[in-house]
Amino acid sequence: MREVDRRDFLTGAGLATATAVAPSEASAIARPPRERLPQAVGMLYDSMLCIGCKACVAACKAANDMPAEVPPALSAWNENTWDTPEDLSGRTLNVIKVYRNGTAEQKDREIDGFAVVKRHCLHCVDPSCVSVCPVAAMRKDPVTGVVTYDPDACIGCRYCVYACPFGVPQYDFNNPFGKIAKCQFCNHLQKQGKIPACCDVCPTGASLFGKVTDLSQEIERRLAAAPGSAYAFPRGRLGDDRPPNEAKIPIYVKAVYGEHEAGGTQVRYLAGIPFAKLGLPTVPSQSPASISEGLQHAIYQWLIAPLVAFVGLTYLVRCRTARNRHDDAPNT
Amino acid sequence: MSNAAPLRRNLVTPMTLVLAALTAIGFYFIALRLIYGLGAVTSLSPGYPWGIWVVFDIFIGTALGCGGFAMAILVYVFNGAAYHPLMRPALLGGVFGYTLGALAVFFDLGRWWQAYNFLLPWHWQPNSIMFEVGLCLLAYTVVVWIEFAPAILERFKWFALKRLLERWMFVFIALGILLPLMHQSSFGTVLLAMSTKLSPLWFTIWLPLLFVVSAILMGYSVVMLEAAVVTQSFRLPSEHALLSRLSRVVGWLTVAWLVVRWADLIGRGVVDLSFAGDVKASMFWIENALFVGAALVFVTPAGRASQRASFLAAAALLAAGILYRLDALMIGLTPVGNWTYFPSLPEIMVTVGIISFEILLYLVFIKTFPVLEGASHSDTAHA
Numbered sequence: 001m002r003e004v005d006r007r008d009f010l011t012g013a014g015l016a017t018a019t020a021v022a023p024s025e026a027s028a029i030a031r032p033p034r035e036r037l038p039q040a041v042g043m044l045y046d047s048m049l050c051i052g053c054k055a056c057v058a059a060c061k062a063a064n065d066m067p068a069e070v071p072p073a074l075s076a077w078n079e080n081t082w083d084t085p086e087d088l089s090g091r092t093l094n095v096i097k098v099y100r101n102g103t104a105e106q107k108d109r110e111i112d113g114f115a116v117v118k119r120h121c122l123h124c125v126d127p128s129c130v131s132v133c134p135v136a137a138m139r140k141d142p143v144t145g146v147v148t149y150d151p152d153a154c155i156g157c158r159y160c161v162y163a164c165p166f167g168v169p170q171y172d173f174n175n176p177f178g179k180i181a182k183c184q185f186c187n188h189l190q191k192q193g194k195i196p197a198c199c200d201v202c203p204t205g206a207s208l209f210g211k212v213t214d215l216s217q218e219i220e221r222r223l224a225a226a227p228g229s230a231y232a233f234p235r236g237r238l239g240d241d242r243p244p245n246e247a248k249i250p251i252y253v254k255a256v257y258g259e260h261e262a263g264g265t266q267v268r269y270l271a272g273i274p275f276a277k278l279g280l281p282t283v284p285s286q287s288p289a290s291i292s293e294g295l296q297h298a299i300y301q302w303l304i305a306p307l308v309a310f311v312g313l314t315y316l317v318r319c320r321t322a323r324n325r326h327d328d329a330p331n332t
Numbered sequence: 333m334s335n336a337a338p339l340r341r342n343l344v345t346p347m348t349l350v351l352a353a354l355t356a357i358g359f360y361f362i363a364l365r366l367i368y369g370l371g372a373v374t375s376l377s378p379g380y381p382w383g384i385w386v387v388f389d390i391f392i393g394t395a396l397g398c399g400g401f402a403m404a405i406l407v408y409v410f411n412g413a414a415y416h417p418l419m420r421p422a423l424l425g426g427v428f429g430y431t432l433g434a435l436a437v438f439f440d441l442g443r444w445w446q447a448y449n450f451l452l453p454w455h456w457q458p459n460s461i462m463f464e465v466g467l468c469l470l471a472y473t474v475v476v477w478i479e480f481a482p483a484i485l486e487r488f489k490w491f492a493l494k495r496l497l498e499r500w501m502f503v504f505i506a507l508g509i510l511l512p513l514m515h516q517s518s519f520g521t522v523l524l525a526m527s528t529k530l531s532p533l534w535f536t537i538w539l540p541l542l543f544v545v546s547a548i549l550m551g552y553s554v555v556m557l558e559a560a561v562v563t564q565s566f567r568l569p570s571e572h573a574l575l576s577r578l579s580r581v582v583g584w585l586t587v588a589w590l591v592v593r594w595a596d597l598i599g600r601g602v603v604d605l606s607f608a609g610d611v612k613a614s615m616f617w618i619e620n621a622l623f624v625g626a627a628l629v630f631v632t633p634a635g636r637a638s639q640r641a642s643f644l645a646a647a648a649l650l651a652a653g654i655l656y657r658l659d660a661l662m663i664g665l666t667p668v669g670n671w672t673y674f675p676s677l678p679e680i681m682v683t684v685g686i687i688s689f690e691i692l693l694y695l696v697f698i699k700t701f702p703v704l705e706g707a708s709h710s711d712t713a714h715a
Contacts, residue, residue: 025537025600026524026537028537029537087669128525131459131460131525132461132462133462134450134457134466135449135450135455136456154449155441155442155444155446155447155449155450156441156444156446157442157462158381158382159460161378161381162381162382162526163525164668165528165529167379167669170378171378171381173370173371173374173376174369174371175369176366176368176369177369177443178369178371178443179442179443180442262528279669281528281668283528284527286527288527288528289459289525291527291537292521292525293459295521295524295537295540296459296461296524299517299540300464306510306514309513310506310507313408313506314506316408317408317506320407320408320411321408321505
């Protein structure tokens with residue numbers, strides 16, 4: 001046990017120095033990071049309020065017309081009647097996962113405890129999937145900042161799956177006509193003035209919808225409040241008149257996941273144990289898209305460099321072939 | 333104009349029959365993939381959405397087809413007219429490397445029936461590296477066919493068309509240098525979007541430079557290997573004298589590549605990661621050992637003089653380039669979640685089928701069209 005811990009620590013330290021060095025190097029060529037849109041909408045997922053009822057998973061399936069999922073291990077007795085996804089997949093846009101340790105006695109405790117976490121698209125401020133998509137199938141809404149997917153544009157190259165720092169987009173490999181599955185924040189419901197199904201159905205307010213600016217203030221209030229003090233946790237949409245969930249402020253990890261990761265995201269997480277333990281990937285704050293686009297734009301700005309190279313090469317080749325033809329003349 | 337001639341040999345030989353059988357097996361599995369989906373044939377997963385069809389057939393396959401591009405730099409930019417006899421066989425490698433690479437990636441597309449969206453301007457997304465790579469790649473596939481076209485026109489005695497084409501050929505030769513410079517470097521830029529997943533042993537802002545130069549190195553090593561194998565197996569006059577001049581250039585270019593690679597690694601202070609003792613570190617050292625080994629043979633006169641050492645060094649350099657791409661695209665990657673990837677047998681057979689098809693078409697073409705210089709010599713000798 002101690003051995004394992006020491007090795008974990010060493011590789012962790014190695015990675016930390018590596019990532020500490022790499023971005024400063026890369027930021028030299030990176031384009032400026034994207035700013036968060038003023039009207040951006042997002043979600044606050046508070047892992048400590050979540051009771052793991054999975055009502056959000058069921059509501060998500062219904063709202064997005066997604067099929068039930070049955071892992072092979074359960075297929076002997078579960079004939080598609082009970083949706084039991086274990087992770088995001090081509091059929092699941094939103095999933096609840098559990099962290100377990102030792103006796104798993106107490107919720108939100110790292111040792112001998114357990115905790116729950118919800119996984120889906122975080123709707124990046126500077127999304128890699130939008131940057132890498134060759135056919136603009138992934139788009140970021142210019143007002144709300146919701147990252148949407150258009151299956152009619154998509155060619156299925158799966159660069160978005162490859163590039164997403166959070167492991168979100170999923171191609172349905174088991175379907176010969178598969179498409180990319182990814183949470184679009186119930187954009188179709190938002191257009192009708194409704195809120196995403198998971199936030200709408202959540203009984204405790206663990207999934208809370210709202211403007212990112214408002215959600216940031218809500219996060220600050222929760223982190224500033226004294227643990228154990230009474231607090232009215234809003235449910236559904238922040239600022240709505242839905243009755244709140246009256247509970248006590250828990251002991252939060254004093255950090256917000258999604259504030260800086262990959263240039264910031266519109267979905268934010270609060271939790272009682274370290275985010276990495278919940279399976280949320282450790283992602284540096286430099287947005288990957290800013291590095292690749294920075295270099296690409298530097299080389300291909302107005303196509304000047306390629307055009308100059310083309311003219312130069314054409315001239316060079318013309319001179320050489322003219323001379324060669326002259327040399328070759330007696331042979332022909 | 334050119335002294336090349338078709339090789340007068342049988343088209344049907346045990347070798348071509350084996351290649352044809354492997355090609356057929358490959359296409360059988362492609363048919364299965366189209367009917368039952370990617371999951372039925374491949375080991376792809378959310379953690380490894382790109383398997384060997386992308387990495388081998390496109391990222392590695394097109395680099396193998398860079399012979400024509402690499403030789404064009406030498407012949408036209410550095411005025412190495414002496415290398416001209418190596419041009420046509422090199423271009424022919426590019427013709428099939430690129431055409432079949434494009435074919436393979438088409439079947440790898442998850443929504444292949446919509447692939448034409450890529451060409452519709454209202455879908456264009458100029459920020460996407462993939463967009464630039466794809467367009468350049470398609471354009472170069474056309475250009476490399478045009479560059480090779482004189483051999484076909486000669487065969488069918490369409491000399492008027494050939495003269496017209498050759499008058500404008502300098503434009504296509506220039507494009508044939510520019511387009512691979514663009515997309516082979518952009519293959520590296522593709523990985524620049526992977527800052528959070530790719531190990532610092534490979535992730536660097538110099539990826540585009542390292543990718544394009546290693547593609548040129550792979551192009552040269554293919555030309556050397558191909559010349560050695562073809563002259564040996566068809567008993568044509570050896571081109572070793574010409575090749576040993578070429579290998580000196582390749583040797584010093586490899587040294588330059590290694591200097592950039594290592595200066596960057598040391599400058600970023602990430603060399604310690606190569607001592608982590610994991611798979612990534614092992615592959616890193618194998619890759620570098622192959623590069624260094626090839627460079628050592630090519631920069632020493634004794635190494636260049638030995639036909640056997642040069643052949644092995646060219647093979648090592650090719651392996652190094654392949655491994656560098658494999659590492660940067662797959663092995664150096666840490667996916668989100670506990671995913672592992674090893675290609676399935678059908679997946680491997682498709683790639684084997686595509687490569688077999690390339691070699692098969694290459695053999696058919698050198699026996700049908702005037703590609704090889706010295707082929708006419710051997711004709712008179714054997715006739």
